Amino acid sequence: MRNTRVxxxxxGIAGLAQAYWLERHGFxxxxxxxxxxxxxxxxxxxxxGTALTVAERMGILADLRRxxxxxxxxxxxxxxxxxxxxSTERTFSGGPxxxxxxxxxxxxxxxxxxxxxxxxxxxxxxxxxxxIAQDEEGAHVTFESGVARSYDLVVxxxxxxxxxxxxxFGPETDFIQHLGMYVGVYTAPxxxxxxxxxxxxxxDGVGGGVMTARGNTEVRVYVGFSSEEPLDYDYxxxxxxxxxxxxxxxxxxxxxxxxxxxxxxxxxxxxxxxxIHMDRWARGRVVLLGDAGYCGSPMSGQGTSMxxxxxxxxxxxxxxxxxxxxxxxxxxxxxxxDFVAKNQALALVDRDRLEASGEDAVPDDDxxxxxxxxxxxxxxxxxxxxxxANVRR
Numbered sequence: 001m002r003n004t005r006v007x008x009x010x011x012g013i014a015g016l017a018q019a020y021w022l023e024r025h026g027f028x029x030x031x032x033x034x035x036x037x038x039x040x041x042x043x044x045x046x047x048x049g050t051a052l053t054v055a056e057r058m059g060i061l062a063d064l065r066r067x068x069x070x071x072x073x074x075x076x077x078x079x080x081x082x083x084x085x086x087s088t089e090r091t092f093s094g095g096p097x098x099x100x101x102x103x104x105x106x107x108x109x110x111x112x113x114x115x116x117x118x119x120x121x122x123x124x125x126x127x128x129x130x131x132i133a134q135d136e137e138g139a140h141v142t143f144e145s146g147v148a149r150s151y152d153l154v155v156x157x158x159x160x161x162x163x164x165x166x167x168x169f170g171p172e173t174d175f176i177q178h179l180g181m182y183v184g185v186y187t188a189p190x191x192x193x194x195x196x197x198x199x200x201x202x203x204d205g206v207g208g209g210v211m212t213a214r215g216n217t218e219v220r221v222y223v224g225f226s227s228e229e230p231l232d233y234d235y236x237x238x239x240x241x242x243x244x245x246x247x248x249x250x251x252x253x254x255x256x257x258x259x260x261x262x263x264x265x266x267x268x269x270x271x272x273x274x275x276i277h278m279d280r281w282a283r284g285r286v287v288l289l290g291d292a293g294y295c296g297s298p299m300s301g302q303g304t305s306m307x308x309x310x311x312x313x314x315x316x317x318x319x320x321x322x323x324x325x326x327x328x329x330x331x332x333x334x335x336x337x338d339f340v341a342k343n344q345a346l347a348l349v350d351r352d353r354l355e356a357s358g359e360d361a362v363p364d365d366d367x368x369x370x371x372x373x374x375x376x377x378x379x380x381x382x383x384x385x386x387x388x389a390n391v392r393r
Contacts, residue, residue, distance in 0.1 A: 002323035003152035004028050007141060009129055010158035011038060012108070013045075014290030014307035016113035016240070018155055019121045020058060021315030023112075023384070026028075032143065035065075038114060040268020042106025043220060043298065044069050044093045044187045044211060051305035052100065054312045060112050067112070069094065069103045069213065072196040079203035079252045080324075093211060095367060104214055105220070107215050109304070111316075129154075132167050132286065136275055139285040142229040153325055154286045155314070156309075160236055160274060162292035168283050179297055182246045183208065183224030184232065186268040188261035190219050192254065201214060201253040210258065216296040221258045223249055230272060241270040251280030273297045282329035289314055294340045299347035305374060306343055310336060316382030341379045346373060 004027050008015045011033035019029045047055055047064060074090035090096045091173045094103035124143070131142040138150045156164025166172060188210075191198070197218055200209030208223035225248040234240055242262055248254050249258035262268060276295040281288045288294075297303070313335050318328035346369075 001319070002325060003318075003325050005138075005150075005152045006030070006155060006305060007032060007129075007139070007149075007151040007153070008155045008157055009162075009164045010156070010292070010309060011035070011110075011123065011125070011158060012290075012307075013109060013113060013304055014292070014311055015155070016110060016117055017054075017058075017311035018157055018289055018315060020113060021118040021311055023117060023121055024317070025315050025316075025319035029120075030124065030149075032127055032129060034126070035160075038107075038110055039186070039222075039267075039317055040107055041187050041265075041363075042079040042110075042269060044103050044213075044221065045109065045304040046094055046101055046103050046301055047109075047308065048302065049371070050303050050377045050379060051308045053379055054101075056314070058116055058136065060116050063112050064102050064104060064109070065106045066292075067104050068117075069211070070196055071097065071103070071198060071211070073097070074198045074200065076209075077199060077201050077253060078199065079206075081201075081253055081302065087092075087259065090367075091198055091211075092209065095370070117289035124200040128170060129163055129167065134284040134286070136251040152285065152323075153318075155289050156286065156292045157289040157311075159291045160271065160276065162288065164278075164286060165276075165288055165292050169288075170285045171277070175276050175278050176230075177275045177277055177342060177358050178230040179275065179299060180228050181226050181273040181299075182245075182270065183222055183273065183298070184241070184247075184262065184268060185214070185222055186262055186265035188219050188221050188258060188265065190216055191257060191261070192219070194219065201255075202251050204250075206249050206252045206255065208255065210254070218372045220340070221261070223255050223258060223262075225249060227272075233272065238268055238270075242268060245270060246309040247255040252283050254264065266359055272341060273299050273347075275300075277344075278356045284324075285325055287314065287325075287329050289333070293326075294336075294344065296340075296344045297347050300343055301370065302343040302374065306340060309339070309377065309379075312379065312382075316380060317355075335380075342373045342376060346370060 008031045074091040075086040076084045130144045133140045139154045194212045198211030205226040281293040314332045317331040322329035
């Protein structure tokens with residue numbers, strides 16, 4: 001097989017899932033991650049539809065279900081804390097409680113994927129790609145540490161603000177679509193005394209929620225604000241982001257109390273709700289995966305599932321093509337383009353529905369539409385490394 005040395009940029013969900021599948025197909029995998037260790041915290045995320053099949057084929061579905069958030073229900077309140085809506089049948093973050101989907105904390109899923117990928121994957125933490133030069137022999141990478149290495153292929157799985165995308169495809173502004181909202185997420189003590197519950201509030205352009213985690217011992221706080229125009233800020237300056245958020249959130253519901261815990265939160269994450277739209281996901285020996293190439297935003301509810309499915313398909317198509325990156329990349333795009341477009345469209349619903357009205361904020365027809373989209377892709381059954389057929393279609 002050709003082109004077996006692969007560098008993956010990003011040790012998040014997309015990157016670790018890609019490492020798992022590439023290694024299983026016989027590739028030699030290195031993962032580089034800017035952070036000094038796997039990133040802690042993060043929001044509750046959903047594994048739905050076809051992505052559950054990917055998790056089953058990875059052998060992690062049972063653990064995924066074991067670590068699910070296990071909510072009893074959810075409520076919506078106004079800015080003064082008056083309840084507008086309550087349900088023990090569904091939650092705002094995860095949907096119907098009796099459905100097949102699995103809601104799990106991001107850091108729990110990252111831990112499962114890291115363990116599943118095994119010890120044959122090389123990790124380079126506290127480093128990042130500074131430059132990529134391509135020729136017929138490979139992709140020649142210079143890291144910010146000064147180390148230079150050559151690989152056959154590079155996978156950019158480094159998120160919405162992808163460094164690989166910027167280096168190879170151009171500036172972020174060429175591809176990003178702002179969706180009018182910014183949100184911060186972090187861990188705090190269970191200061192509301194919630195029991196396997198989540199409460200959300202939207203009022204006057206400020207919104208978010210509090211949901212329990214880790215057996216009610218803590219909560220994940222979501223707090224954000226509307227901004228029709230994109231903001232200019234340093235997405236690596238965490239303290240500046242905290243100040244920005246505090247300045248924008250007024251005296252709404254319990255957010256002033258929640259913000260007191262923000263300043264010392266070690267896992268604070270802040271970003272805009274945005275999507276990435278590109279005409280192509282590959283250039284030469286470099287390909288983009290997950291949010292780096294086709295971010296749907298948390299408003300789609302499908303970012304995690306698209307990352308898991310994308311990793312499975314990209315590795316499988318490269319293996320099916322015998323490592324021929326041009327054929328493998330083309331097949332990857334052909335397989336996923338329509339599915340990605342449908343999933344991104346889920347985020348482009350009328351945002352007024354996020355405003356509480358005393359009724360169910362997630363109508364049944366929206367749930368039906370979501371289920372239709374998330375189950376709309378039939379996976380190929382890619383053969384493992386060493387199978388002369390390479391892929392069973």
